[in-house]
Amino acid sequence: FKAAFKNFDSKYFNSTEEFLDSFSSSDYKNEAILIKGARSFNLERVAKLLEEKSHSAEMEIRLSGIKHNLEIYRSLIAPETKIMAMVKAFGYGTGDYEVALKLQQSGVDYLAVAFTDEGISLRKRGISAPIVVLNPERGNFESLVKYKLEPEVYSLKMLRDLKTFLMSTHMKEELSFPIHLNIDTGMHRLGFELDEIDLLKEELQHISIFEVKSIFTHLSSADDRSADDFTR
Numbered sequence: 001f002k003a004a005f006k007n008f009d010s011k012y013f014n015s016t017e018e019f020l021d022s023f024s025s026s027d028y029k030n031e032a033i034l035i036k037g038a039r040s041f042n043l044e045r046v047a048k049l050l051e052e053k054s055h056s057a058e059m060e061i062r063l064s065g066i067k068h069n070l071e072i073y074r075s076l077i078a079p080e081t082k083i084m085a086m087v088k089a090f091g092y093g094t095g096d097y098e099v100a101l102k103l104q105q106s107g108v109d110y111l112a113v114a115f116t117d118e119g120i121s122l123r124k125r126g127i128s129a130p131i132v133v134l135n136p137e138r139g140n141f142e143s144l145v146k147y148k149l150e151p152e153v154y155s156l157k158m159l160r161d162l163k164t165f166l167m168s169t170h171m172k173e174e175l176s177f178p179i180h181l182n183i184d185t186g187m188h189r190l191g192f193e194l195d196e197i198d199l200l201k202e203e204l205q206h207i208s209i210f211e212v213k214s215i216f217t218h219l220s221s222a223d224d225r226s227a228d229d230f231t232r
Helices: 016-022 044-050 063-076 088-092 096-105 116-124 138-146 156-170 194-205 225-231
Strands: 084-086 110-113 131-133 149-153 177-182 210-216
Touching: 016 044, 063 096, 088 096, 088 116, 096 110, 096 116, 110 116, 116 131, 116 138, 116 149, 138 149, 138 156, 149 156, 156 177, 156 194
Parallel strands: 084 110, 110 131, 131 149, 149 177, 177 210
Antiparallel strands: none
């Protein structure tokens, strides 16, 4: 990781607490700051600290520009190829509902959010387009069904837990519940590993309750030119 930033003036911290203890507002002037990380790091504390300012700032989102960009991507792919647009993390602060509504009006095939509560928020405000939840949790299965949200499934345990829930509560008859499968091709974050594929196939062949809507992966080496053959 550090090698990617070796040509920059970089500092590293072992924890969020260590960064907060060393924080000085004078270190940051006239800069754009990207904050990204897992929820377990509690980076909202960093964001809150950086937001303590004495001046106002505005960011203008041009919805017409978003539609234009969508049309550009459409022009580059086959007509039958579908597009899934990410509006996760509440649109990264750009206005998840407004952006999702514009994308829906522009005919995007799918929207994707990080967590179930984001999908619920969009549904409650009238978004009807198909929505994929990338990080579903066992405690949210009821909401997935209630709000017609489609989960990413990335482990045999999750697949079996979801099957048990659906069979015991909602789908006693043979119905198709949409799921999206994540396959691990080397990033090792989430996804079915190679030695699980045969078990996955066996499970799906014996479960008529699921409809696999898509299968996808993270490109583990997309930024490594020496691994371009693997990426292709």
